[in-house]
Amino acid sequence: MKEIKIGILGFGTVGAGVVEGIQKNGSLMAERTGITPVVAKIADLDITTDRGITVDDGVLTTDAMAVIADPEIDLIVELVGGTSIARTFTLEALKQGKPVITANKALLADYGAEIYKTARDNNTGIYYEAAVGGGIPILRSQRAGLIGNQIESIYGILNGTCNYILTRMEREGLPFDEILADAQALGYAETPPDLDIDGIDTAHKAVVLASMAYGAPVPMSACPTSGIRGLSASEIENADELGYQIKLLAIIKDNNGEVELSVEPALVPKEHMIASVADSFNAVFVKGDIVDDTMYYGRGAGRLPTGSAVIGDIMEAASDTLNRVGPPVSVTMMLQKTELKYCSADNIEKRCYIRLCLEDKPGAMAKVMNIFGEHNISIASVVQKERHESGRAPVVMLTQKARESEFVGAMNAIQALDVSCAEPIRMRLEDFG
Amino acid sequence: MKEIKIGILGFGTVGAGVVEGIQKNGSLMAERTGITPVVAKIADLDITTDRGITVDDGVLTTDAMAVIADPEIDLIVELVGGTSIARTFTLEALKQGKPVITANKALLADYGAEIYKTARDNNTGIYYEAAVGGGIPILRSQRAGLIGNQIESIYGILNGTCNYILTRMEREGLPFDEILADAQALGYAETPPDLDIDGIDTAHKAVVLASMAYGAPVPMSACPTSGIRGLSASEIENADELGYQIKLLAIIKDNNGEVELSVEPALVPKEHMIASVADSFNAVFVKGDIVDDTMYYGRGAGRLPTGSAVIGDIMEAASDTLNRVGPPVSVTMMLQKTELKYCSADNIEKRCYIRLCLEDKPGAMAKVMNIFGEHNISIASVVQKERHESGRAPVVMLTQKARESEFVGAMNAIQALDVSCAEPIRMRLEDFG
The missing domain is CATH 3.40.50.720 (NAD(P)-binding Rossmann-like Domain)
Incomplete structure (x- = not known):
């Protein structure tokens, strides 16, 4: 001994x-x-x-x-x-x-x-x-169990506070601020909550995962980060109706030899394993070229x-x-390497959830659809709810995959339309395809 | 290098x-x-x-x-x-x-x-x-990541063939034999399929997990094993209606210093992570005294x-x-040890799913309920479906926790009743509580 x-x-x-x-x-x-x-x-x-x-x-x-x-x-x-x-x-x-x-x-x-x-x-x-990932042996799995794998992608739910808030918003239909305040009172969220809800804590963890996956220290500046602050209950509800949940994800991918990396709220299909990760639990979904899909789940803090x-x-x-x-x-x-190549945010191809607010006028939708067409964005599904008393119609769309720069262009053009009555909301949709 | x-x-x-x-x-x-x-x-x-x-x-x-x-x-x-x-x-x-x-x-x-x-x-x-668990780094997680933990319980879905068959039976409502034949034709099940569907392969893996968890080689004879051969589509349907799925589980627990170990089909709550494990995927759910719940998921073969x-x-x-x-x-x-103590099957406390077939006669249910009472078995819920044309009523029950020996006694007594028209079906219900 x-x-x-x-x-x-x-x-x-x-x-x-x-x-x-x-x-x-x-x-x-x-x-x-x-x-x-x-x-x-x-x-x-x-x-x-x-x-x-x-x-x-x-x-x-x-x-x-x-x-x-x-x-x-x-x-x-x-x-x-x-x-x-x-x-x-x-x-x-x-x-x-x-x-x-x-x-x-x-x-x-x-x-x-x-x-x-x-x-x-x-x-x-x-x-x-x-x-x-707290108690989850995720890095050990990556550096030992999966040592023979090229890492194709990693999706992480890495912040228990955010996952707790999102889970409760979904179950209870209450607004973000109310759940956050309650989470703070219960000790599930810190005061101030910025590091958690703005995605910084998730990004800290994402760059460690990405560094190990691709073999060189990844700076925080390479990880575009947005959190869940102020997420509207409408988004949760719309996502739910369409068969999705919203999770704050760390997304890490090998994008043709370039590292794609971000932290952002994203819609994930309800039937996907990662959607089952509720409350303050964490999970990391890793796809290797040899092992295929794996997932690791447990308590991310405590x-x-x-x-x-x-x-x-x-x-x-x-x-x-x-x-x-x-x-x-x-x-x-x-x-392993002195430097990695990073995928420019503009070049990333992704699906998106989009919520628009349009004046209920003839031709409004046609104008929007023309803009999407001009930006090479195909629409996978549209839900237009009956107009509010205000005469304004919320329109929810899920797109097919398109380039980020095209989304940015389309959003700007739509916002400039005379029939557009509020800033469009856009969020990534990740179907793991 | x-x-x-x-x-x-x-x-x-x-x-x-x-x-x-x-x-x-x-x-x-x-x-x-x-x-x-x-x-x-x-x-x-x-x-x-x-x-x-x-x-x-x-x-x-x-x-x-x-x-x-x-x-x-x-x-x-x-x-x-x-x-x-x-x-x-x-x-x-x-x-x-x-x-x-x-x-x-x-x-x-x-x-x-x-x-x-x-x-x-x-x-x-x-x-x-x-x-x-094939590509899942579960043993490495157990022996390295969780090395500081006493293992309280392990639940494993360790046979992809069985999980594939159960998933398809549930989705398609088809009988076991038909899905098995199809799985064999598609190469998802071997011919003969005995090692898989009778639970032997799962038991081989369960004893390795148990050996590592408790520190001495566990013999196969310590692992009571039943598989999914001939599982009726009625059980899948009844479980579904009650909010459960049926999975072939390896169950390993520290039962007050004795090792509890079995391989058996069991009902698990649909909302539990382990119920999300579909198709030929494997997963192992491990609860440690320090780390709490963790789960590992991936391809169990290939x-x-x-x-x-x-x-x-x-x-x-x-x-x-x-x-x-x-x-x-x-x-x-x-x-670590030369020998382990094993929990006698008779002493294991568990919840059960029970399906009875009773003649539709006054007092039939009362007789059954008396027997459960005499064996200290509380019934959590009962569903009696409208009687078939045959005049026979299938009764489905979920029990609270009771001792295995009491279940055996109750089942024997019920089968001996004059109102009992078929051998009772009984399966473990595992709610991870």
Whole structure:
């Protein structure tokens, strides 16, 4: 039986979850792997707050740098959050040749290139399963189980807060603001909620997935991001009537050798597996050229589920360390190439959901249809509801695949029509075809 | 860049898929991992049939034992199938200290204990991701991502043939025999279909999952197995009306420290993720004490999906070999304990679906209800359809949780009633509660 000494930086929610998990199941993990995980040090500026966890005397400290430097400590778990001091700690540990386990998606999204290279140059590892999809072993599946696959596409529901809001909007038919406020009151959404509902958190995770899929650190600037803020209940209702649900998706594709990447709300067919992902659950749908469709589902957040992912990484890092393995695949996969080519947003072909508001006048629809025709956009279905008392008719359409630049042109032209009475709403429709 | 030399035994469907996958993506795998996989030898008794794959001169051979003994060969991929010669090859390779990758679930189910111990004693590894769930990285998720978890339960849809038949019966309302015949004609089911439709194949996979979950080789005799042979379309229709689907499930649970294990058709709620698993897809739903619910979905068979799993194992075995790692977790996890305790079938508490056929006489239902009461079985819902012209009334019931021995007693008593006109049908109902 071997032993590995762990230094944890950050004793917040996830830190406490990791310690709880190891206290509960450490001896089981040792039985399974032959390695006993020992939480030797926990550094936090606040070491007086009760975390609901009892640790031995001398384990808690306020000096993170001393933990990193401690020759007794074999590996470092970075759970301080943010991208400032977390970056300093991570780089320092890697420079000392110590593997780092992190759950910090923002850190990887912003400083991944520097971190992966530092790990490689110091012949050690960075492990970050918990950064994407919480407890779901999605990165491990990608870098190990699917290692033989070219990744054709990845669709991710990666933010539990957004999925919770969308699920409740759909079930209850209530407006976005009301559900958001309730989610905040219940602790399902943070205040302010911007990182979640504007899609930033999803984008942090999307660039990590894309980096691993295509072999080089992907900058946040390569990921056009829109969230679900202010999504109208009408869209949810219209989508439902047409057989679709709205999900906030990370979309990652190999588009003829160029990386297509975005975070956006999208309509997905109700019968597709990904539409079954409800409440605060996450899921990642991965299509490989050999394995075909796969999906991974679970809790995307929470102290214990995230702790589960951190613990999985701790045990892998421990085995790599004890066996003196060099930089692991979680490092080498990120540094296959120096640069990736990205698909210009204008060139992306997609289907769309479009909602227009037209004055109820003869010829209004003909004008709209002419514009679509001029922009090479075929309409798959149209639902025109009976006009409101206002004399304005909402028109809902689903298109066939067309180029983004054509959609932009068509939307501008339609909005300029005299019969157009509100800004058109447009959303991607993803049928996984 | 390092190189690993692979010897493949068996050049059938999966063997050809593995070679195709390595030919297609070998250089990508090398970029990702720093290790180049080289198919150095392929042994098969038939080396003349065209597999649609071109290999270099000298790679094909009919002498598997020579491949195993070849000092140039770093690892062995066993894809010959069956449990006779496959066992000999596997044990021989392990005794020579060579890691073995296999997709052979029957071999592991029947000879797992011997194989894991031989690997351990010879300080090498056996890798078998492809044996369960085809291309789905479920074992890797269990032994790495979820390593910190006590496994509370696993529910698996592990046989694509059965799931395909059940999906079509449900969609088309046709009888079992007709769909089976069609599935055989289309190549979705083998002739004879026994291993699949009688649940044996699912049970082979279930014992591997259970072994890994609870830390000792589980014998097939510990897995009561029933399949879907002759399942009546009435059951599918009744389940549907009540909001359920019928799936052939592997059920694995920690039942107060005892292993509960079975393979059986079961009703599952339509809104549960596992009910969305259609056609020939597989899925495994795993609940860990820390991670909570997770699910893994993908193709459970097919040359390339299975090849994807084999290739993932090849690269892991290659890394372990080059880094001189001892027996991997895929071995140590199977040998934590010498013996497991199993939950007696009689003691298992479950909900059931029951269909009775009663003579349409006053007091018939009262007699039935008395029997349920005497056996401590509460009825959650009853649907009695209008009597057929025959004067016989089919009665469908869903029970609350009760003990298996009570169900057996009640069924026997009901069948002995003078108003009972056919053998009662009973099936488990699994609501994941």
